[in-house]
Amino acid sequence: MTFTLFDAPQQEASQFVGFAGNVIERLSEQRSDDAVEIALVDPAARMIAVRSGRIYLKVIGEDLDPFYSPNGMDLLGPRLQHAVLLGRDSAGPVLAVPVGTEPDDLPETIKAIDFRSVYVQGLLNTEALGALAQGAALLAWHSSHRFCGRCGSKTEMRAGGYKRVCTGCETESFPRTDPVAIMLAVQEDRCLLGRSPHFPEGMYSCLAGFVEPGETIENAVRRETMEEAGIRVGRVAYHSSQPWPFPYSLMIGCHGEALNDDICMDDDELEACRWFTQSEVRAMLRGETEGLFVPPPGAIANHLIKAWANLELN
Numbered sequence: 236m237t238f239t240l241f242d243a244p245q246q247e248a249s250q251f252v253g254f255a256g257n258v259i260e261r262l263s264e265q266r267s268d269d270a271v272e273i274a275l276v277d278p279a280a281r282m283i284a285v286r287s288g289r290i291y292l293k294v295i296g297e298d299l300d301p302f303y304s305p306n307g308m309d310l311l312g313p314r315l316q317h318a319v320l321l322g323r324d325s326a327g328p329v330l331a332v333p334v335g336t337e338p339d340d341l342p343e344t345i346k347a348i349d350f351r352s353v354y355v356q357g358l359l360n361t362e363a364l365g366a367l368a369q370g371a372a373l374l375a376w377h378s379s380h381r382f383c384g385r386c387g388s389k390t391e392m393r394a395g396g397y398k399r400v401c402t403g404c405e406t407e408s409f410p411r412t413d414p415v416a417i418m419l420a421v422q423e424d425r426c427l428l429g430r431s432p433h434f435p436e437g438m439y440s441c442l443a444g445f446v447e448p449g450e451t452i453e454n455a456v457r458r459e460t461m462e463e464a465g466i467r468v469g470r471v472a473y474h475s476s477q478p479w480p481f482p483y484s485l486m487i488g489c490h491g492e493a494l495n496d497d498i499c500m501d502d503d504e505l506e507a508c509r510w511f512t513q514s515e516v517r518a519m520l521r522g523e524t525e526g527l528f529v530p531p532p533g534a535i536a537n538h539l540i541k542a543w544a545n546l547e548l549n
């Protein structure tokens with residue numbers, strides 16, 4: 236077996252994907268139960284405002300600013316009792332706050348933009364996008380864990396949002412991340428791409444699926460590729476990962492070695508699936524193919540495809 240750690244690049248591939256630029260120090264081991272209350276009265280605190288899959292951004296000239304001061308979000312109907320503390324960056328505490336004002340009722344100086352568009356259109360810098368990934372995922376987890384899974388009683392937030400405790404049986408639950416394997420199966424000068432019905436017209440991407448309980452990442456790659464495309468995968472190599480706040484996943488990107496080439500597509504999951512040659516994929520990455528394209532540069536799929544397409548093959 237080869238020891239590969241010191242052959243790994245100094246700059247991890249995960250640094251270059253969307254939502255990965257979080258610089259907030261989470262301080263999750265040092266939080267008191269009133270950590271949010273303390274942060275909210277800190278004049279240096281900054282907050283992002285989130286509602287129904289959208290972030291509310293201040294329009295300042297040509298720029299969009301995601302951060303509000305503690306007194307600066309009254310117009311948005313902040314629900315401060317549900318705020319979560321993301322941690323601290325160099326400027327002070329950072330929080331995420333669910334807000335009640337509907338997008339249609341916002342003043343012209345504030346825009347409600349869905350998370351996906353924010354990253355696809357590059358509307359925020361990488362650090363703010365990282366804060367959004369953390370805040371959106373945490374708020375989504377809280378909103379779907381208001382009751383205890385063991386006894387059904389109400390749960391309450393603790394530790395600034397890093398825990399919930401049941402008011403009935405005192406069971407503690409912690410914010411979770413759902414692992415998703417996303418993979419590019421390759422064979423000689425071809426790779427396997429598919430289309431889900433909800434993709435924009437013309438877009439092809441890597442196959443993906445949730446890692447199941449008791450399963451390794453490598454076996455999830457092999458199982459999903461077989462289930463969705465009928466392709467057996469041999470060797471699997473990890474490439475990079477991406478926080479994915481829809482609602483709280485971690486995309487785990489791998490390359491896999493395809494062992495057969497006769498595709499047997501799962502019609503329930505995909506509407507198309509086929510092999511693409513390396514030159515076709517390079518043209519798609521360069522935007523030179525009429526009506527065919529791959530996901531945008533922030534997407535981990537783009538990075539998996541690019542890493543392979545740029546290889547010199549024999």
Ligand SMILES: [Zn+2]
Pocket residue numbers: 383384385386387388401402403404405406
């Ligand atoms: Zn309980």
